[in-house]
Structures are given as structure tokens and as C-alpha cells.
Amino acid sequence: MKYVSLLTLALFSCLSVAQIQYAPKAENPSMPSPKQVLGFEVGQWHVRHDQIQHYFEQLAEKSSRAQLEIIGYSHEQRPMLQMVISAPENINRLQEIRQQHLAAARGDAKPNEHAPVVIWLGYSIHGNEPSGANSSLLLAHYLASSEDPQVINWLKNAIILVQPSLNPDGNDRFALWANMHKGATAVADRQHREHNEPWPNGRPNHYWFDLNRDWLLLQHPESQARIAQYQQWLPNIVGDYHEMGTDSTFFFQPGIPSRNSPFTPERNFELTKKLAEYHAAALDKNNKLYYTEESFDDFYIGKGSTYPDVQGSVGILFEQASSRGHIQESINGELSFPDTIQNQFTASLSMIEGAVEQRLALLNYQHQFYNEAKQEARNDKISGYILTESADSSRMAALLDNLQRHHISVYPLRKEWKEGGEKYPANKSYFVPLQQAQYRFIKAIFSTDTLFNDNTFYDVSAWTLPYAYNIQFKAVKNSPSKSVLGQSWQQQPIATTELVAGAYAYAFNWQDQQAPLLLQALLAENLVVRAAMNDFSADTEQGQIELHKGAMMLPAGLQSGDWFQRLQRVQQQFNLPIYAINTGLTSKGSDLGSRNFVPVTMPKVLLIAGPGINSTEAGEAWYNIERLGGISPSIVEPQRFASIDLTRYSHIVLPDGNYNQWSDSDLAKLTAWLQRGGVLWAHKRAAMWAAERNILKADTWSAKEMYSLISADDLSYADQEQLGGKRRLAGAIYQAQLDLSHPLAFGFTRAELPVFKNSVLLLKPSEQPFVNVALYSESPQLAGFTAAEYIPRISQSAALLAHNVGKGKVIAMTDNPVFRGYFFGSSRLLINALYLGHSFDARGQ
Template sequence: MKSKYLLCGLITFLFFNRIQSQNDYYFPEDVNFNENIPSPAEFLGYEIGEWHTRHARLVSYMEKLAELSPNAQIQTIGYTHEKRPQIILTISSEENLQNLENIRQDHLSHANPENSPGDVEQMPVIVQLGYNVHGNEPSSSEVSMLVAYYLLAAEDAKVDDYLENGVFHIEPALNPDGRDRHTTWVNSNKGNPPVADNWDREHNESWPSGRTNHYWFDLNRDWLPLTQVESKNRVAFYHKWLPNMVTDYHEMGSSSTYFFEPTKKYGSENPIVPRYNYDTLNSIFAKYHQEALDEIGSLYFTGERYDNSYPGYGSTYPDLHGALGIVYEQASSRGHVQNTGTEDITFPFSIRNHLRTSLATIQATIDNRELLLNWQRKFFKDIRDKGLKEKKIHVYGNEKDPGLTKMFTQLLLDHQIKVYQLQDNITAGGREYKTGSAYAVPEAQPQNLMVKTVFDNVTSFADSVFYDTSAWSMALAYGISNAEVNSGRIDLGAGLSEEDIKTNVDTPAKSDYAYLVDWSQFKAASALYYLLNNEVNVKTAFTPFSIETNKGEKEFGYGTLMISVADQSLSPEKLYQLIKKASEKAGVKIASVPSGRSALGIDLGSPEFKSVELPKVVMLTGNGTSGYEAGEIWFMMDTYVGMPITKVDRSDFKRMPLNDYDVLIMVSGSYDDLDKDRIDSWVKNGGTLITQRTASEWAIKNEIVQAELKEQEKEKDSLLRMNYVKADKYYGSRAIGGSFYKADLDITHPLGFGYNDRELSIYKNSSVFMKPGKNPFNKVAVFTDDPYLSGYIHPENLEMIKNSAAILVEQKGRGNVIMFSDNPNFRAMMLETYKLFVNAIFFGQMIF
């Protein structure tokens, strides 16, 4: 039977390559192409689908098209972490390209209801064709070349109409780094003839796979948090154009068929997107996709699954901007040809399906050009008017941490949300928001839906099963103080620009005695690492105090860093230069003090100041561990701390010199084959073990610690029967897809240093529940009795969360085990809990 499938795959592959030409197989019948424009096969030297095309060759082909055709322009919108260019090939008529900037400006008038936009009858529709956001879902990047070739070389009056009435922005690879990782793998493991057996090495990438980018992030979840450079570049381009149609091409399991929208009605749709988007526009485009796949006999399904609710998807973000975003899923060959159990799926086959829906999308967009343009205009006017009627304004700010406020403000500006200065101080929600450190965001603006997305907590849902997270409040994620006020209570000042928030931190004054760093500043850890790495002796305060500084008397809280001038092997001048550099690099304020005598609390010579040592950190990675979680830690330590950490494959653990390290990080994963006795001994000898999610569960179950898990009561035998068809919904509703909960944080504990408020918002997407235990001092953070903040949660799970431990510490000999029930670095957007993790790294060895 296996031989039969392999032979079938081989015949399909050879038939494609030797008998059918590229154009005959991929494109509709009777399409003639301009011989002066090279096909992808002619340029690359192989048929599309015969090999996976490296990103550099994709770029080169697009550059060649722009060179040869007057209907194409190419631009680089930025570079990835690994310095690959992110390119956009823009295709339209010669006249449109010559008038491109005017077209862009006219189109942006849709988002400004106060202007008088031109007549849509004369306006081209704007289309953004995005491909391959997951690097190991590669067929769509090959499609991008075929689409570009078709638009530029097809000699057809229909295509001329496309170019006259549309501007097409083609992004051939949304994730160039991940794509090349996957491309290298499958090409280097390709057999000749190709192997269809799904156990073959070609179809089973090594960890972490090409799905993710350099830092192992899923870029299709990053349109909202914008943590990755690729996303920032892409969203900046998006807002430069505000397209009417955006495609989001993916692949799914090899045993499936093809999916296009609509997704599951109500349950998988974003609750604030107007119904017209889903009920009308989606239905119109679905007919075109149906006809395209029917024509070539490809199977497909719609309306059953896939999520359109999370705003960070490439197919959902456009829906919040008066556009239509559509997700497409093709069964993947995960290589060149793969057996699915019933038939062989080939790379060319998957490419052809995506090509046909791409062409159908282009046809649908042009046919419905005026409809789409009028809808976008109406969309922005309606939501702005709705905001005016609701009269809501969000105020926010963190006086203690201007760096965090700046980062949050930058996120708003990146999403083109209008932010304003406060004219006067205002008290709201029990907090005072002061001019200079707080800002206002009215809902009466074109980005009304994005304002709601960032600030609102979602607590009601049409369904109980989620493909991804069910909560996305960035205000909760950042832990930024905010409140909602009526617009009648507040006068708005000038609108903020990026220049307004690019303020430099004052240069620290030179001191002959000591310097102090308020640990509540977001980037304080970056300054600490820089100083420790340059052999500066630093201490941290275990008790608050007030003291006279060069700028008057100031209060300093738990975790404040103190650098004594006398307690150094460096000269005072050399120390001062390092202090200035640390302040400049990290963007943190560093205070100078003339005396060690405090006005209140401990003096600077108190034993309550304890020395901080530079820890050597190692993190286990590789097969069996969560690449997402490991990548988040890697990224945040690189980006926000500037501190290198060692990443070791868990298969090398046996030979790794564990005693060379002070801190061992274990993310979610499978560790049953690890030498737990070795870890236990290392901790007792002074090591700090940091675990999160299922790694914490592993530590508890393997008795590395004495903590206990809180578990659901097992269901007893029951006469209850339910229809089998309801099983997915029943069990899906009990999964914790991702939501926010309130915890009480001990801000006097070293892990709580730098927090000024005991109330903490924690993002939970795991079913790990820890009992608080008996030790009253190691319960660093405990979920409250009424913890629910935002997102879907089944009542049974909510009961499990209540009063469970979010963070526990257990002392073992001279070391500590620090356990997080959840992921404090989730998607690098959880800046509210990021400091907890940093504290664990720097202060974990100081817990007693």
C-alpha cells in the first residue's frame, strides 16, 4: 500500500514536470503571456513547485519584474532581525503608478470623515496581497511570484482592467527569516525522486521549525502588540495605504483540504467589527473562491473553524479598519510531496489552489471596487460618529515609570490612534492623572475600534471555544494605570506626535557619595546589567526610604539600586562615566546623593542594602520545550535588558556543566527524561531554578519542591449522556485559551521589587493551578477571591483559579526554586509581569 502511494506521488510529480508546462498547470485556460516578461521558471531555472524558493531569489525575481515592466515598482519597507529585506512589489497601470502619491493621499481621506473625499467612481481600490507569515507554510510565497507574473505578463483585457482600477501591493514573504529556515531544511533533505512517506526527515523539521521568526515569535499574532520589527514595518506600511482588501495565506494539516472564509459565525468573529463585514462582504468573496476551486475540482470547507476574533491576526486587523481581511488555509505538503493516508499531496497542487483563490480575490475586489471603497468611507464615519455620541475618553499614565508610559504611547501612535496632552490634572478611578505624565485618548476618532481594542476588557462572548486568546487588552498587558471619563469632564490639549515622546533623560549629576536608581522604572534592569557587566558594585534596598538628592528629597521603594562611590575599585570619574552611559543606554533616571543619611527609613549604609551579583543564566531549549516561551525570554532579555543568556538544547543537558551557571530557566515542556536529582543537588548548592507553566507542574510532580497542585475533582460514574457531536464544544469550553486575572502581589518580596501597587493583572492560558501552601512568606502572588478581569473562562476553571498561587518560591539548601503558574513574558506584550521574571533572575539568589 505504501509503495502504491509513493508511486502515485512520483507519477504526479513527473507528470507535472515533464508533460505540463507551468502556465498550463497553474493558470486558467487560454491565457497568453508577454514573452518579454520572464516567468518564474525561466528566471529561477526550475519549475515552480520543483524546489522551495529561497527568499533572496524571491526578492531578485520581484526586482527583475520591476526592472522590466512599467507597471511595477518595488520598495523595501524594512529589514528582519536577520537583515533580510521586507519588500513590497506594487503593480498597477502606468498612469496610476505615475500618480501613486496622489492616489494614496486621496485614499487616506476615507479615514478622515471631516474631509470631502473624491468620487469613488474614479478611485482605484487598494489591495494588499500578503503571503507566508508562517515560514513553514511555504506554498503562498511561490504563489506571489505567479500572481505578479500574471498581472504583469498576461495579455488579457481583464488584466488591463485590474491594473486600471486597482493598486496591488504584493508582499511575497511576511516572515523571511522563518521561511529561509524551512526552505533550507526541505531542500537539503529532498530526495530524488521525492519521498512521500510522512516519516521522512524532509517532512519533520528540527526544533524550533520555520513557523516563527528569528526570536521564535508567531508573526500572525503580532499585528496588535507589535513587538517584532517585521510587524512594526508592516503595520507602518499598512497605515500608509489603508488597503481595502488584505489576504492572509496559510497552510494546515496535510490530511485536510482547503479553507476560506467565512469562519464560524459569531463564535469566531470579533465582537466589535460591524456585521456588514461578515454578513455581506465575506459572502460576496466566498462565491468567487467557491467558483475558482470548483473549476479545478479542489475540495474545500467554510464556516466551521479558524478564528477571526483576535485583533493581532493579519486577517482580523484589517476588519477593524474598514477593510476586508480573509484567511486562507491549504493542506500542506510540508515538503515536496507527502502521503496523507488516502492520497499524495504535492507542493505544486498546494500552490495551484492558493493561486486560484488569489486570482479570484483580485477579480472579486475589482468587481466590487466601489462597494469596498464606499464601505471603508462609511465605516470610518460611522465609528467616529458613534464615539462622539458615547463621549468616552480614556486617560492613562504612570508617573513613577515614564518609560513604560512612553512605550504604551508609542504603541498607540503606531496604530495611528490619536493621543492628546492633558490640560489639567484629573482624578478618575481613584487615581490622579497629572499633566506631563498622563495622556488622553478619545473614542471619538477614526481609530475608535482600535481604542476599544486596546483599553476595553471583554467579558461577554457568543461562543465558549477559542482557537487562540479570548482577551487582548493592551492596557492590562502593560499594567498601565488608566480610567474612563466623560468627555465633558476634560479639556484636551495638543495632539501628540512621535517627536513629542522622544524625550531624553536628564544626564545624572556627578556625585562624590552615591547614586540611586528607582527600580520601578521599566528599563532599570538594563542599567543594572550594564553596571554589573562593567564591574560596578551595586546594592539593592530591601526597605524603602526617603533621601535628599540633587533634585530635592525623593522617596525610593523596594529594590532601589544604590551605587556607592567609595565602594568601588574604579575611580570616581570612571564610575561617573559608567553611570552616565547606563542612564543613556537604558533611558532611566539616576539620582545623585551628597550624603548617606536618609530623611526617613534606612540610611545608605544599612544592612538592608544587599549586594547584587551578576548571574550567569542558562535556558533549556530544543525538542520537547516551548519555542514560543523560550523565544519570548530570549527576545526580552536581548531587547529590554541587553543581557545575553545561554540557550542549551535539552538533549545536551547531561554533558552541560550545570555548576557553571547560577540560574536555570525551564519553560513549558516535557522533561521526564532529565536527571532530576542533578537539578535538585544543583539547587541545594545555591542555584536558582525558574520554572513556568508545565515546567512548574513537572517540578512539583517530580518532588523537586514540596508544593502541591490544585486539581479538578475527577468525575464520578454518571448516567449523564450527551450527543457525540457536542464533544468538541464540551471539552473546548473547558480549555483556558487565554484571559486576564487579578492577583495580590507581595511588593516587599524580592520578586515584587519595583511594583508600587499590590494589584497585579496576570495573563493565564494554562491549566496549571498551584496550591498556596503553608509557608506564609513564599506566596509571592496569589489570585484573589474575585480574580476575573477579561476574556472567556469556564465557571469550573474560574473556581480553580480563585485563591490559587500565581508565583511560589521554595528554598532548598542554599538555593531557590521560583515557580510561575503561567507565562510572565507572554508574546513579549505582558510588560505588567515581565519585571517579575527579571527580578527572579537578578534577585532570586538573594531570597532567604
């Protein structure tokens, strides 16, 4: 079989550090080249996102083969681009082709043997892996301008979706850095400043998240735009273009065979191996080094090369050794930026060539994938999953919105339903049937597996969505009847009601995820708010209303100015009921003038984030403090701690990081701030540091102590990776038990709380009363892999401790409560610390 044409082999006849030369055969001169538009050769400079956009706009304007769309915007409002490239006759009937493709893919119609294959090429989701984004310019020009018969055949038989820059904000952060340090002669010295980005570097997005871990979670606009297009097209094949360490070569899948997702059919791996022949042939002809079946797994379904595998597509990961600038020395000689672009471009062409030649196999495979999924759903012992949440409709809606974005249908129960001796309340419960196209994907996201064929993971081993959202769920054998089920769930607009004027006080419950946002908006309007330390009943226009611990109360007698108009204006922004209370006398609980209603003030939050701090976890804290708490924190590097004025802040948040860089005087400054009344939150290594420095009164189990639980005796040299995989806690979901009477647990209605654990660091429970806010359950493992030797120790540990330090409070957690932004359940602990952190008294000494 001929895998690569002579044209493909001659693409880079001349390569230098300054430029890449490629020669489209019989090029259409009316198609603008990147150099004509940008003023420099691709590879000479790192392109900014606006330059990418400008070139793609110019090309789309001239070419009948290309259609450019803006599919969304990044956090920094850069447009997300998608260029559809195909033969003009396909472009003219694009939506018709798309509808026919979806019908055949989902199994509603047989694949048409003349139908084009849908190819998705996504570049540089990590912003400092720029060779992909830069190669997309060459690819677009080549496909739009070449008159070579092979290219014409490709375009006739393929719809090519090019997403040139999947992380515009990170791309520009890195491009600015690399370009600003480029000399007249490129410097290969790896110690050169150009090759050593500052914290947080260009890899993540605006909030320092890894967008390649967000395909399932959809916490960011970049991912939401990407998945909307993915589900609209259901591509047959996906190219996912990345970079890796400078001393590496070039990787393409298949990855490690034993580390594939159990939800991916065997036929997928067969096609992956077949396509690998095309990449190998193209790289062989250019004498490029490469490897397969090592380093990378295909397990976590929320990343770019695995998400497609549970959607009937074939996802292919490409990893190019990175020059991290314009040129850098490596064990394989000097690696130039054009070198890296060349390989990504070559692999893009081999991807297209392989997909077109394997077109019928790919079309038939996707059709077969969904047909087999339907049969597997019919044979499954369960009919689906019931989701239930009675107190927090916003958190439930967030989960349902995620499922809907993945084209999973969910149905609310409009009547109470019983199954297996349990009752599921109407309007609070939802049914996710397995009998739908996304059967395999549903099984994957509800998976609670703890045992695996290979226990070494490149990424996490668990991601169960209902656990992350702290939503109760259960697999059920029988389906609710049609009379019980309502129409498929849809996001509802805000339903506002008029507040009754002239009340003695106004109050709202604290359980809903929007409650902290409502509180923050009220505090921003200078309204006086009190938090209830106990349950109480209030006399309202609707009769007696039960309000629970943490409920926020606004006494009319303490307000000033046009306060009621401000209250009404804020109330219109939220889907939460605010109750007008007629009297300060309650039928149950404290009267409204009791000291059991404590003042709540606007938090002034300092987030420590900079060199030495885990940028991903700092970004997750930043994002969730804003998104779930309504507060934009002040962000200060740990190196500047000694010089800042701490009196401005009520709270300091220490995410995971190395705080040993702080001096004794820094420690004394922090302790003095605590003594004066500050609230300190610390998690993971920050919590361990606080314990070591005696700020947190707790003993710990270190990583070294945990590792000693797993014997390294009688192992051979070849057992190193296996031992490392067993000792590492790559990412599992555990159950903690909350003390629901503690203010930090207000708003939770169940003591059981799923938390995400990816560290072996542990806190020992306090022997002092009132300090243990959350302990791990006796049988804590809910999903994901953990070495059996660790589980008894974890079950003896504390998940959250909190106690007084002088007039202040210190709160510590061994896990990251805001992991990847989607652990909405445990995120509430951090938000409670901001608004209720001053309200408890646990001296812990």
C-alpha cells in the same frame, strides 16, 4: 455573473511534481519569468528569501507596472518586501491615489466611482507554510507580463500590494530543511525526514514567535513594518495565505459564523460571502476540494484576517493543505508542492477578480465603516479612556507607541484633571478619545468582556492592552477640556543630564522598565552595585530624594579605576535619573553601609529550550530576557542537560514543556546545583513538574482535577466540541495580588497585577510563611472567557511561589509571565528573579 475567465481556468494546463506550467495570454516576453531568473521552475525547489528578493528586483526593473519597496528588516536583517502592482498610469501617480483613497476611506471625502480598489495580498507569515510565498512569484510575473484584456482591466482598477514573504527568517529556515532533504525522486512517505522538521521548525520568526498573532501587539520589526504599510494604505481587501494539515483540503472564509468579532459590522460578513463565490467558482473549475464556515474563527483582532475587519477592510483567510516538503501522501492521495502552489495562485487571482468586480461595494463599505464609527462614537456613553502611570514612564511610553503605530491619537494631560471623584495627575495621565477614526479599534483593544455568544475560541478570548502593560485605565464620560490636554503624544528622544562628580554614592530607582537595562549595562562595566531591601531617603544635590525598595546604589568607595567615566557613559544611554548622594547617613531607612543593601551580580542565565519544550514560550522567555533584562541567555536542549557544566550559571529558566524526559540523575544534578546557590525559574508545566519532583514545595491542581469540575454527564456525541471549549482555558486575563514587600515584587507600585492565563494548571498556596509572592484575587477574572466552574478554584490558587532550596532558590508560576512578548507588567517578575532572585530568604519548610 461570470466569475472566472477562460484564461484563469487554463493557468495550470500541465502540472507535475517537478514543475508548474501556466500560460499568460499574449505574454510580454521582455518580462523575466521566475525560471529565467532562478534557474528552475516554481515548485521544483523551495525558494529562499534572497531568491524571492532577486526575482522581484529583476521584475521591478523591467516592468512599468511594478514598484518594489523595502519596508523594513527582519530580526536576521532580511529585507521585508512590498511590490505595488498596477497600471503604469496608476504607478506614476501612486502617492496621489493613496492620499485620495485615505481621504475617502476615512470619510473626509466621498469615494470616487473611478477610484481603484486597494488589494493587499500577504503570503506565508508562517515560514513553513511556503505555498503562498512561492505562488507570489507566479502572481507577480503573471500580472506584470500578461496582455490579456481582463488583466489590463484589473490593473487599471486596482492597486495590488503584494507582500511575498511576511516571515523571511522562518521561510529560510524551512526552505533550507526541505531542500536539503530532497532526493532525486521526491519521497511522499510522511515518515520521511523531509516532512518532519526539527524543533523549533520554520513556522515562527527568529525568536520563535508566531507573527500572525502580532498584528495588534507589534512586538517585532516584521510586524511594525507591515502595520506601517497597512495604515499608510488602508486596503479595501486583504488576502491572508496560510497552510494547514496535510490531510485537509482548501479553506477560505467565511469561518464559523458564531465566532466572529463583535466589533466587525454585519456588512463585512456579507461581502466575505460574496467574495467566497469567486473562490468557489475558480476552484470548482479545477475540480479542487475546499470548504468554508468550519474550523477557523474571526474573533481575535490581532491576526491577519481579523485585524483588517476592524479597520474597514475585508480580511479573507486562505488555508491550503500542506505538503510540508516536495510531495507527501495524504488521505486525498499524494499532495505535491506544485499542487499547493496552484491553489494559492488560483485563490490570489480569484481575490483580485472578485475585488475588482466588487470595487464600488468595497470602496463604499470602507467609507461607510468610518462614517458609522464616527456616529457610534458620538452616541457612546463614554468619551474615551484615561491611562495613568506615575512610576514607570518607559512602560507607559511603550503602550502609547503601540497605539500610535495603529494611528490612534493619545493626548497627555498637562494639568491635573478630576472626573467622577478621581484625580488624574498631569504629565502622568493620557486621554484616548473615542471621537477619532479608530473608534471601533479602540473599543476592541480596551474591551474587558467576559461573556460571549460562543465560548469556543480558536485563539485567545482577551487581549486588553492596558492590562498587558499593567497601566491603570478607566472609561470616562466627560472629555478633559482643551486647556487640560496637550498636543498628541509623540515619542521623545533620550534626555541626558550630567552627573555630579565626587559624590559619596549614586543611586536610581527600580520602578521604571529601563532600570534593569541600566543595571545590566553598569554590571557589564564592572561597577559595584547594591540593591536596597527597604525604602530610604538620600541627601542629594536636589535635596532629599525618596528611593524605594529595589533601588540600585553604587557606593563610590567600592569602585575602582575610571569608574566614574564608565558610569557617565552608561547613564547617557538611558532616560532614567541617577542621583548623586552626598552622605551615607540617611534621614529615613537604612544607612548606605547597612546589610540591607545586598550585592547584585551579573546573572549568568541558562534557558532550557529544545525538543519537548514549548518553542513559542521558550522564545518569549528568550526575547524578554534580552529585551527587558539586557541578557542573552545560553540556550541548551533538555537532552543535553546531563552533559553540561552547570557551575557556569547563576540562573536556570524552565519554560513550559515536558520535563518528564529528564532522568533521576538529571534531577539530582539540578537539585545539587540549587543546593549550591542557583536560582531556578519554572512556569506552567515546568512548575507542575518541579512540584511533582519535590523541587518546589507545593501541592497542585492538575488539568484532570480541573476538568472534573465541569460535568460531562448527559451529553450527546455532538456536544464534544462544546465541552472541549468549556474545559479549555483559551486565554483570559486574571488579577493577582502581589506581596509588595517581597524582593520579587520590587518595582511594582500596586499590589494588583494583571496576568495572562491560558492553562488550567494551578498551584495551591503554601501554608509556610513568606512563600506566597502572588495569589489570585478573590474575584480574579478581568477579561476573556473562563467557565464559571473554574473561577472559585482559581481564586483559591497561588500565582507565584518562591522559597529556598539549600543555598539556592526556586521560583514557580502557573502562568507565562511573558505571554506573546507584550505582557510588560508580569514580565517584570521574571526580570526581578534574575537580578533579585538571590536577595530573599523564604525557606518554605
